[in-house]
Amino acid sequence: MSVFLPVLDGQVDDALLQSLARIGPVIVPALQAASILPNGSRYILLDNGAPLNLDQIVQWLDQGAEKVVIPLAQAKEVVGVLPRERVLLLLDVANASAVSETVRNGVSGVLIKTPTLDLDFISQFSKFFSGASIHVLSIDASVPPTPSTIRELRRSGAILALPSALLTLSASSAQQINVADALVAPLVSDRTDGLFPTVVTEDGRSLGLVYSSAESIKESIVTGKGVYQSRKHGLWRKGETSGATQEILTIRVDCDQDALEYDVIQHGAGFCHLEQSSCFGQAKGLAALQKTLKSRLESAPEGSYTQRLFKDPALLRAKIMEEADELCRAESKEEVAFEAADLFYFALTKCIASGVTVADIEQSLDNKAKKVTRRKGDAKPQWTQSVAGPSKPPPAAAPEPALAADEPIRMRTYDLARITPEERAQLLRRPVLKSEEMIAKVKPIVDNVRTRGDAALLELTAKFDKAQLKSTVVFPPFAPESMQLDPAVRDAIDVAYANVYKFHAAQAQNSTLVVETMPGVVCSRFARPIARVGLYVPGGTAILPSTALMLGVPAQVAGCNEIVLATPPRPDGSISPEVMYVAQLVGASAILKAGGAQAVAALAYGTETVPKVDKIFGPGNQWVTAAKMFVQNDTDALVSIDMPAGPSEVLVIADSSANPAFVAADLLSQAEHGIDSQVVLVTVNLSDEEVAAIEREVDAQAHALPRVEILRQSVAKSLIVKTSSPEEAIGFSNDYAPEHLIIHLPDASARVASIQNAGSVFVGPFTPESCGDYASGTNHTLPTNGYARQFSGVNTLSFQKHITSQEITADGLKGLGPVVATLADCEGLGAHANAVRIRLAAMQ
Structure with a gap:
């Protein structure tokens, strides 16, 4: 923990510079960043008023600088782009109140320049920046602070920033304060002799406990050697007689400011007088x-x-x-x-x-x-060859090795009767979603789009989608040539649109609910469309006009005023004609040619050309999901989302009446979405041969499909769970809460009543999940990752909000008013009670 923070100003004596480096970070002006303390602990101070070079800042941080100190005027350019823990805000006392909440939350601390060290002001300022580190730099560089001033500042939670011109290795004077005196100023000893317990470490291992005095600390700082205070013999220069000397790397003060830690390089036989490396025994x-x-x-x-x-x-x-x-x-x-x-x-x-x-x-x-920029981290080609490995753990425990091309494409089998409750719980788990880690990765992208708008969108689309665009948005009327389709595809889309529209139109709540709760008191509830909605249609490994239908139709039925459809462009900058055609069918008011977190950010905040929306819908990869989660929690965005989303899922329940080919086809139709797809087969009293028959079908069909390489990986992580009864199978399914549930049982229709948790249910042998994905009429945007326990799939009501109203007559208020006044009095809210009583009095 820093006691004070040196600020280098001008030329600094090498001896002083090396001494300062031993006691913590040093603030270095940007112009001197390359030449001073290249390997030391540095904070880089940017010049106030100089142009901001973000690439240079990132380079400094990558090269080991602890933090950068950014003037307030430039803070918005780095907040959200750089990790908050690597940024300090430079403030003049006059503009302390001009810091926005966004900036305050985007920095780890503040360096405030003030003409005087006003402790009351600093204490109040610390409350405004609660949780952040406060550093105080006095503009008056002619008079050094007294030890008592340093002590009071540390007690108030602030750290004094001291210009190096005020520091010296000589005795303190009216012009300068000794470095050791400044370090010792806030220290408090609970010993009668005034010494400070000092832990000596090397490579993170404790060597022993000694004691330090102001004098020994001063000599250690100046010489860089281990010097302590012996309680019997006075000043103790370690190794002076034994040769077991020490080089001081760092001197740190503990959080209570009553003890020290010296990190050293130990030479000779060791630290202990017994000629061993540590007083606590030999190294291990x-x-x-x-x-x-x-x-x-x-x-x-x-x-x-x-x-x-x-x-x-x-x-x-x-x-x-x-x-x-x-x-x-x-x-x-x-x-x-x-x-x-x-x-x-x-x-x-x-x-x-x-x-x-x-x-x-x-x-x-x-x-x-400390690096800000990160490599992708993929293994080199020579290390990515398939290696056969164990298939014990369930998919959530660890990703399985990919299968070799000549190996059968098989699932992993577990018997509920033979596994422990802990193992059963593991089967229910999905792969761990590192939400905080992903949100940290998407935040710079989101902030870039929020602050730079269309310019950032164009750059990010060129980077991630490899499309060079001149504009980000297409508005209707859409060009006919952009919607040229095979007639069979057009006809199929038309049928799907009609079915989806019919089912979702039946869900719309256009009537008003009216209830008279007591005489003269009428309460109502009515639906209104969400005015502006954003629909995210993924691109990536598949073209998904079906998703445009599933999101666009309920928005159209609900009566949303603006429907902004976002989808990644193709390399030539165009949108797939299938998606364009659906956009026209559902009445899209704009098409954003962007994908990923950048598209979500544009929808959430709006840009020069992209309309801001009130709610964002649609599936996507982990970048899209993280961006949606981030913006819905940002009060600047004022946007909500449909639901958390994860990899696609299917759970199939099958007994001996099921056709193995049908079951295998259902499993594979979901497994082909991606290598992280979650596929589970729950068997009911199937023999080993019957299970093997399904597995043979899975292998045979998979090898005949175009996305076999994706299937090879996703199926290898998929599960077969054996159960002894339909009730046990459905119980497991309810615990799993799958996105899609397919029931291959003779009495499948009767079993639906037992389903408690599922996104959508597919009943009987002739109801493949594909029909729900495309054209039966139900929606295919469904909760994953077990969220079917508490979320519904997208529906018409997802695009509506409900408003309540009440109308009370004079007689109604006579009956209700005393009840309201009594409750308001009970809660101590006199104005609430008064609003009723003043009316009741007027009626007398």
Whole structure:
């Protein structure tokens, strides 16, 4: 934890600079960022008024800068684009009240410039930025702060930013304050001798407990050596007689400001007087292995295995690759630990041979964690070959290896009678959706579109959809050439449109509900369409005019004034003619040629050409889902969404009466959506041969389908769950709450009454899920990930809102008024009661 924050101003003496680097971050002006403390802990201070170079800022952060300090005038350009924990806001005291909520929530702290150190103002300001770090920089750089001022600031939760011109390694004076005096100022010792407990660590491991004084701290800061205060012998310069010296890396103050931590590089026999590395015993684990390997590198016994590894790089490389493969194949906790230990041994041998320590590895990890830009992270081609692996865990536990091309495409089988309750619960789980992680990834995209509008949309569409556009939106009337279809496809769309329209028109609530709750008190409820809706139609691996129908028809039936359809363009910038034709059928008022999070952002906030909407509908990948979840929680957007969405799902219940070919076809029709599709077959009293017959059909049909490579991966993660009765099967299905449920049972119609949780149910052998997807009339935009427990699929009411009204006569108020006044008095809301009593009095 920082006690104060040095601000470099002009030329700084090297000795002072190195001393400051030992006690925490240093604020460095942007013009000096490249030359000062290239490997130290830095905050980069941007010049107030200079043009903002976002690429340069990202480069600084990627190279290890802790934070950037951004002037308020430029904050909107980086908020949401850079991680909030890497941004400090630079404020003048005069414009402290001009900070918007969006900016406040987008930074981790504030550096406020003030002419005087007014503690009352700083305390109030800290409340405004609750949860953020407050740094205070006095504009008056001629007078150093007193230790008591530093102490009071820290007690108020603020950190003093001190220009380096006010700091010195010499004794404090009227012009400068000693660095150690500034560091010690807020420290409080609970010891009678005034010493501070000091924990000494190396590579994250405790070496021992010592004590420090203001004098010893000062010498450690100046010399960079471990210097402490012996309770018996005074100043103790570690290793002065034994040779076991220490290099100080960092000196940190704990959160209570009553103890210190010195992170060091220990030389010689070790820290302890017993000539061991730590006062708490010899090193263990990686620390012990590193020590042994260093010793072996210097003087390995002739003929030892470690010496062979050091002298034979080819052998060492082969062992690393061998152990990595064995770790990948390990299954049990014990096996993974055993194989990982072997891999660590050989990997650390490689490191020590190259002069790399565990500390170097940890530093590299820390540096990578600071990077703002991220690689995609895919494996290189030589490591993506299929590897046969175990098929034990359910799909939520871990993704399964892809099958080789010549292997049968098979599901995994579990028997409810033979698994534990914990294993049954695991079968019900979906793959973990890392919502927070995905929202963090889409936030920069959303903020980019929100702040830059069409310009950002055009750039992102070129980047992600590989389409160079001149405009983002198409308005009606739509050009006839954009809707040229095969006549058979057009006729099919027309039939589907008619069926979907008929079913959704029947759902519309156009009548007013009127109830007289007591004489003279009439309450009403009536529906109104949501004025402006956005419909997201995915592109990607399939063209989906059916989704445009399923979203557009209920919006049309409900009477929405504006229907904005968003869909990714093709590389030539056009929209598929099937989707264009549906857009015309449903009366779309605009078509946004964009996909992904950027399309969701444009719908939520609007741009120069894209109309803002009030509610966003439609499925999509995890980027789309995360963006929808983000914007619905942003009060600046004032937009709602239809439902959370995840990978497509189907659960099929089948007994011996089911046709294996029908069952296999139903499973595959959902599995082809994507490699993350969730497919479950629940069998009822099927023999092993009957189950095998379905599996043979799955394999045969899959190999005959065009999307076989997707099926090969999704089916490998799919489940067969054996049950002993229809009731047990339906019970499992209700717990699973599938998006689509298909019932292959002789009495399928009668079983529907037992279904409690499902997006849509397909009853009997001649009701494939495909019909609901396209043209039966029901909607195919349905809840996934188990949300069928609490969400309905999209319907006409999804595009309507309901308003209530009440009308009370004078006689009605005479009966109701005293009740209302009594309840208002009970709650202490006198004005509520008065609004009633004043009317009752007027009637007397």
